[in-house]
Amino acid sequence: MNFLDQIWLIPLFPLFGALVMLLFGSKLDPQPDSEVAMAPGLEHTHDDHAEHAGHDHAHDHGHDHDHSHSHGHTHEHAAGHDHHHGSPWKNLVSLLCPGMVLLSFIFSVGAVTQLAALPQRAHQVIQFTWRAGLPFHMADDRLATLTADCGFLLDPLSAVMVLVVTGIGFLIHVYSVGYMAHDNGYYRFFGYLNLFVFFMLMLVLANNYALMFVGWEGVGLCSYLLISFYFHKKSAGDAGKKAFIVNRVGDAGFILGMLLMFSVLGTVKFVDVNQILRSGQFHAETAGFGVLSTMALLLFIGATGKSAQFPLYVWLPDAMEGPTPVSALIHAATMVTAGVYMVARSSALYQLTPQTSTIVAAVGAFTAILAASIALVQYDIKRVLAYSTVSQLGYMFLALGVGAYWVAIFHLFTHAFFKALLFLGSGSVIHALGGEQDMRRMGGLKNKIPITHWTMWVGSIAIAGIPGFAGFFSKDEILWQSYSSPQGSNVLYGVGLATAGLTAFYMWRLMNMTFYGKSRVAPEVAANIHESPAPMTVPLTILAAGSFLVGWLGTPKLWGMSGWFRGLEQWLEPAFASAAVEAAHEGAHDANVEWILMSVSVSVALIGIGIARWFYHKRPDIPDSLEARMRPLHSVLLNKWYVDELYDFLFVNGFAKGGGRVLGAFDRNVVDGGVNGAGWLTRFSSSVSIWWDTWIIDGAVRLSSLLVKLSSYPVRIVQTGRVQAYALFVVVGALAFFGYYLAR
Amino acid sequence: MGPITTSHYLALSAALLLIGTIGVLTRRNIVIILMSIELILNAVNINLIAFSHYLQNVNGQIFAIFVITDAVAEAAVGLGILIALFRNKETVLADEVDLLKW
Numbered sequence: 001m002n003f004l005d006q007i008w009l010i011p012l013f014p015l016f017g018a019l020v021m022l023l024f025g026s027k028l029d030p031q032p033d034s035e036v037a038m039a040p041g042l043e044h045t046h047d048d049h050a051e052h053a054g055h056d057h058a059h060d061h062g063h064d065h066d067h068s069h070s071h072g073h074t075h076e077h078a079a080g081h082d083h084h085h086g087s088p089w090k091n092l093v094s095l096l097c098p099g100m101v102l103l104s105f106i107f108s109v110g111a112v113t114q115l116a117a118l119p120q121r122a123h124q125v126i127q128f129t130w131r132a133g134l135p136f137h138m139a140d141d142r143l144a145t146l147t148a149d150c151g152f153l154l155d156p157l158s159a160v161m162v163l164v165v166t167g168i169g170f171l172i173h174v175y176s177v178g179y180m181a182h183d184n185g186y187y188r189f190f191g192y193l194n195l196f197v198f199f200m201l202m203l204v205l206a207n208n209y210a211l212m213f214v215g216w217e218g219v220g221l222c223s224y225l226l227i228s229f230y231f232h233k234k235s236a237g238d239a240g241k242k243a244f245i246v247n248r249v250g251d252a253g254f255i256l257g258m259l260l261m262f263s264v265l266g267t268v269k270f271v272d273v274n275q276i277l278r279s280g281q282f283h284a285e286t287a288g289f290g291v292l293s294t295m296a297l298l299l300f301i302g303a304t305g306k307s308a309q310f311p312l313y314v315w316l317p318d319a320m321e322g323p324t325p326v327s328a329l330i331h332a333a334t335m336v337t338a339g340v341y342m343v344a345r346s347s348a349l350y351q352l353t354p355q356t357s358t359i360v361a362a363v364g365a366f367t368a369i370l371a372a373s374i375a376l377v378q379y380d381i382k383r384v385l386a387y388s389t390v391s392q393l394g395y396m397f398l399a400l401g402v403g404a405y406w407v408a409i410f411h412l413f414t415h416a417f418f419k420a421l422l423f424l425g426s427g428s429v430i431h432a433l434g435g436e437q438d439m440r441r442m443g444g445l446k447n448k449i450p451i452t453h454w455t456m457w458v459g460s461i462a463i464a465g466i467p468g469f470a471g472f473f474s475k476d477e478i479l480w481q482s483y484s485s486p487q488g489s490n491v492l493y494g495v496g497l498a499t500a501g502l503t504a505f506y507m508w509r510l511m512n513m514t515f516y517g518k519s520r521v522a523p524e525v526a527a528n529i530h531e532s533p534a535p536m537t538v539p540l541t542i543l544a545a546g547s548f549l550v551g552w553l554g555t556p557k558l559w560g561m562s563g564w565f566r567g568l569e570q571w572l573e574p575a576f577a578s579a580a581v582e583a584a585h586e587g588a589h590d591a592n593v594e595w596i597l598m599s600v601s602v603s604v605a606l607i608g609i610g611i612a613r614w615f616y617h618k619r620p621d622i623p624d625s626l627e628a629r630m631r632p633l634h635s636v637l638l639n640k641w642y643v644d645e646l647y648d649f650l651f652v653n654g655f656a657k658g659g660g661r662v663l664g665a666f667d668r669n670v671v672d673g674g675v676n677g678a679g680w681l682t683r684f685s686s687s688v689s690i691w692w693d694t695w696i697i698d699g700a701v702r703l704s705s706l707l708v709k710l711s712s713y714p715v716r717i718v719q720t721g722r723v724q725a726y727a728l729f730v731v732v733g734a735l736a737f738f739g740y741y742l743a744r
Numbered sequence: 745m746g747p748i749t750t751s752h753y754l755a756l757s758a759a760l761l762l763i764g765t766i767g768v769l770t771r772r773n774i775v776i777i778l779m780s781i782e783l784i785l786n787a788v789n790i791n792l793i794a795f796s797h798y799l800q801n802v803n804g805q806i807f808a809i810f811v812i813t814d815a816v817a818e819a820a821v822g823l824g825i826l827i828a829l830f831r832n833k834e835t836v837l838a839d840e841v842d843l844l845k846w
Contacts, residue, residue: 719845721842721843721844721846722841722842722844723838723844724768724769724770724777726844727768727769731765
């Protein structure tokens, strides 16, 4: 089977799943009020399969709310797919949606395998071309037509993304089967999740910016829908709106960049854009900030929105209101990396615009350390991970900014594994504690949920950058590139290194507060702690294995390994033209320097871990006293540098509400004034018209009638109608005649 | 007493005409008015006959017969109108009817 020509099918599988769920889901899994309707008798009539466990289910159900459930349940979950509501239709949902993503994954693996055999390592499938009307004049007066394909491009870069999206997406779908089992809106959740996978695959498989933008907006929509999944909670609804609105700011940049690209290059097809930019027609804008730099900057603004970079990162921590699998899939592994992917996709453009690249690197580094500093003091387990995600995305942009595109994708790849793992692990912890997210009420969970513990341990080791695990390879490569690359600098390296230390610290703070030390769990919760069911632990295990293994695809050149161990760089090489330049430059540096830097970063990570262990395990009093002594700094960090408050002040209250007031005043005075003025004018002119009608028109008519009346008066008085009067006139007339003749 | 001359007839005719005219103009009852019209017509007849005799011309007498015929027809039509008027207006008084005004 030729998978390469069928890559257009890859996004369609999850779309099918999503359509089934969203169109027929409420029939398959008649949910929201079923909590109430789950009386034993009803369950029997509806569903004979559940008979064996039906009564017990309904009985237990009364005691359960949301995530908490008894030990008895855990065994049932572990035994099989017999879910809480036990409906066969629900089982169909659990099979269909992950199954569709699995199909996509299989097709992706097939297509990527076949791609590897192609000499040119790129394959385009164009379904049809959309032509938006008339030709237009480009910036240089050439005529061009606004066209965009519904076309798909599989090349090394999109191959990596497709595998991440479908592979990790599948694992998270499986995990959700367990995690969401007790939630209402089961089908709705899976429908949105499948829809997200569809849009994400459109985004990464698109062969032009316009179609990419379709996916880009689609994932934004799904992100919004899933963040506000628990829409009955006001905070969840607000978080969804915040994510949506903040993303719109970035999207404006994307659209403008895309239109500028149409105007300057005449096309938005990746292949054509890269070809034009590499043809030498445009020179690198080293001196001034020209049109290409503007284009690159606008696209980067789009990326800051989607990938939660400063200044548009504020939505991502709030996005943790969504269910945890969503945080793992959308807000850690896939969607938020779309910006990284897009900038990497535009590498030819960014190579010509060193000034914008410097901005990208600076924003990335700044975001990395800003978010890491906030993560130090957060107590919500998911928020720590959210800021960690923002920070790691900052690393990726740092790599992009210094021209190390493959490294950014490498870090994206490894980060997808260990961050998905960490989020799913935190979800498992939350699940075990019946919805508790505050780390101050955790602790000592190590032996109670062992699988969750050791998988999260692997994830934390990986993100902290301990050699051998995935995070080490990618993060160290970023640090090395930020030091050695022609666009790198000591400052960028220093910030990156500091962030690495902070990362190690906050991750081990999280691990210590959650799993080690004395238990601070509320007693009524503590009785119900249990390991998660198999659908949740199996993905955790696979991801943990991945967090260990995938880093080995990109070992440092220094280690002298070859083949698979340098696989990712070689695989991605055709996608980025920079590789040759980079390699040449790297050769100029001393190998000793790289060894030293590597050991420095590992030591920093170890020190971070050590301090965290010291603070939160050996001497739990230190953080409190430190907090007491450095109260201003602590409260600044705890309040996230007051950025949200600043934005509230500047944009929400200042710009939006103040602007609203200005517009309101404008409305009341100018618009309403215009309307009222027009009304007044109409009334005035109508009253003039009334006067004219009454006095001039009617007056003329009445005058004429009056004249007639007056002039007819003498005639009227003789017109008596009495026949004798007329006879009298006749006689008088006749006598007058006679008199006249006689008198003559 | 001298012989009855044409002048006498003419005087009689003038008197009848005067009486008839005054009757037409002053009496309220339409029946009386119709009768007064008959007086006027008869005054005309006397006048015609008197001049026919005076001029020895028979034309006047023939005219008088025509006038009598006309008077009959006129009386018939007049009384018909009078009955129709009474049915509609419940009156036979000429000054209470001013339909000619309209």
